[in-house]
Amino acid sequence: MAIKERKEREKQEMRNLIIESATQLFLKQGYDKTSIRSIADDIEYSPATIYLYFKDKDEIFYVIHENAFDILDKHLRQHDGIADPFERLGAIGRTYIKFGLENPDYYDLMFIMRAPMEQIKNEEKWKAGECAFGYLLTTLSECLEQKKIRPAELHVTAIMVWSFVHGLVSLYVRERMCILMMEDDATREVLYSSLDLFMANLKT
Amino acid sequence: MAIKERKEREKQEMRNLIIESATQLFLKQGYDKTSIRSIADDIEYSPATIYLYFKDKDEIFYVIHENAFDILDKHLRQHDGIADPFERLGAIGRTYIKFGLENPDYYDLMFIMRAPMEQIKNEEKWKAGECAFGYLLTTLSECLEQKKIRPAELHVTAIMVWSFVHGLVSLYVRERMCILMMEDDATREVLYSSLDLFMANLKT
DNA sequence: GAATATAATAAACACTGTTTAGTAAATGCA
DNA sequence: TGCATTTACTAAACAGTGTTTATTATATTC
Numbered sequence: 014m015a016i017k018e019r020k021e022r023e024k025q026e027m028r029n030l031i032i033e034s035a036t037q038l039f040l041k042q043g044y045d046k047t048s049i050r051s052i053a054d055d056i057e058y059s060p061a062t063i064y065l066y067f068k069d070k071d072e073i074f075y076v077i078h079e080n081a082f083d084i085l086d087k088h089l090r091q092h093d094g095i096a097d098p099f100e101r102l103g104a105i106g107r108t109y110i111k112f113g114l115e116n117p118d119y120y121d122l123m124f125i126m127r128a129p130m131e132q133i134k135n136e137e138k139w140k141a142g143e144c145a146f147g148y149l150l151t152t153l154s155e156c157l158e159q160k161k162i163r164p165a166e167l168h169v170t171a172i173m174v175w176s177f178v179h180g181l182v183s184l185y186v187r188e189r190m191c192i193l194m195m196e197d198d199a200t201r202e203v204l205y206s207s208l209d210l211f212m213a214n215l216k217t
Numbered sequence: 218m219a220i221k222e223r224k225e226r227e228k229q230e231m232r233n234l235i236i237e238s239a240t241q242l243f244l245k246q247g248y249d250k251t252s253i254r255s256i257a258d259d260i261e262y263s264p265a266t267i268y269l270y271f272k273d274k275d276e277i278f279y280v281i282h283e284n285a286f287d288i289l290d291k292h293l294r295q296h297d298g299i300a301d302p303f304e305r306l307g308a309i310g311r312t313y314i315k316f317g318l319e320n321p322d323y324y325d326l327m328f329i330m331r332a333p334m335e336q337i338k339n340e341e342k343w344k345a346g347e348c349a350f351g352y353l354l355t356t357l358s359e360c361l362e363q364k365k366i367r368p369a370e371l372h373v374t375a376i377m378v379w380s381f382v383h384g385l386v387s388l389y390v391r392e393r394m395c396i397l398m399m400e401d402d403a404t405r406e407v408l409y410s411s412l413d414l415f416m417a418n419l420k421t
Numbered sequence: 422g423a424a425t426a427t428a429a430t431a432a433a434c435a436c437t438g439t440t441t442a443g444t445a446a447a448t449g450c451a
Numbered sequence: 452t453g454c455a456t457t458t459a460c461t462a463a464a465c466a467g468t469g470t471t472t473a474t475t476a477t478a479t480t481c
Contacts, residue, residue, distance in 0.1 A: 020427085049469060059430045061471080070469065124393055125329065146396050165414050168397060172385070173411040177377070180384025189328060192350050193372060207377040210369050214418040224458085253438060263461045265440080274438065 028066050030056055035073050036080070040118050044074065044126065074122065081119040086145050088112050098155035099162065103212050105152065106178055110204060113182030125183055149175060162215050177211055232270050234260055239277050240284070244322050248278065248330065278326065285323040290349050292316050302359035303366065307416050309356065310382055314408060317386030329387055353379060366419050381415055 034055040038047040053060040067073045095101040113120040156162045238259045242251045257264040299305035317324040360366045
């Protein structure tokens with residue numbers, strides 16, 4: 014019965030085709046403008062076909078969402094080698110911000126958008142997200158252990174750090190940094206200087 | 218020619234009627250579900266009539282957006298009496314967070330949503346927003362003058378502070394704090410503890 | 422080869438924001 | 452007062468959206 018396996022493979026290939034097209038369109042023109050019909054056009058199938066492979070639009074973007082978390086995770090883990098946890102924390106922070114500025118659409122989908130949240134709240138609660146957040150927790154608990162930062166409850170510290178970098182990126186991504194009335198390059202410099210100041214304040 | 222004045226008044230009344238209805242619907246069911254047709258239904262006029270008073274949906278929500286900034290501004294200014302700028306800063310922070318948690322839809326419209334941003338970028342650049350941000354700048358420059366906080370460039374410091382509180386509120390409002398896997402009350406407590414920790418780190 | 426299961430789609434449904442063409446009432450002027 | 456003009460309003464349409472249903476053509480099973 015190799016036919017069933019082939020069918021399964023073909024089904025997965027079709028799902029991949031849809032995800033690839035959706036990702037490409039999404040990164041090119043954003044979530045709202047990526048309609049089911051535009052994906053269907055792109056892969057040269059009818060819109061209804063897409064619903065044979067995905068429950069709804071959210072399910073498609075939940076897969077992209079998961080992929081984005083994998084990419085961020087790879088970026089952050091590249092600092093695993095840094096022995097000093099405080100230095101590692103700084104590197105993670107810079108990389109997080111860099112990821113957000115360079116992949117605003119991914120960042121939006123992961124941490125700002127409301128759309129595919131129904132999926133996220135179910136499933137293995139934040140699977141991918143827990144991973145990156147877990148990495149922050151481990152790094153911070155090392156910092157606390159070695160008294161590199163002010164003693165405080167681990168989760169409170171983690172939320173403080175995450176909120177700060179998320180605030181930086183999300184205000185930038187959603188164009189609220191225009192209040193600075195600076196050129197884009199100057200604005201980005203303020204962001205990174207702001208991270209340096211934050212880290213200086215954090216240090217014991 | 219009192220007729221012209223009456224007509225002008227009636228026009229303004231109609232605009233107010235639309236805004237009131239839109240605000241009420243928006244706060245009850247959010248931006249996306251507040252359609253032009255639902256507003257029209259509510260005020261018992263045809264959808265096309267609304268377009269005689271507002272250019273498009275964005276223009277309606279830009280007015281609500283402005284009103285929301287007025288409300289936030291009033292909340293923040295209530296701490297004008299606090300003489301010590303560092304204490305005042307803490308009070309402003311708490312009030313900012315409280316406003317966000319208690320008015321998530323207003324907060325969303327003001328600092329997260331993409332929708333009525335076209336309007337904001339034009340007009341008297343951030344008029345209302347500059348006001349609240351300006352208040353933060355004054356308070357922080359007093360803190361710097363009196364050496365209550367670590368010396369640093371004013372705008373860098375302001376962005377650090379704003380990003381942090383915005384991060385807190387926006388992660389909460391867009392339901393990313395569920396990563397803590399805590400009850401809502403406990404999560405809110407973490408937020409406020411996180412503010413306390415941030416302020417402690419900020420202090421010289 | 423006939424019966425069944427699978428894959429794909431055209432067309433429709435119920436929405437959305439917005440525009441256009443046409444109607445009825447209020448106003449300005451003689 | 453009577454007529455022309457401006458104003459206020461709307462029904463209907465347009466071009467989209469996500470999603471569902473009924474139907475057709477193909478592939479698989481027996």
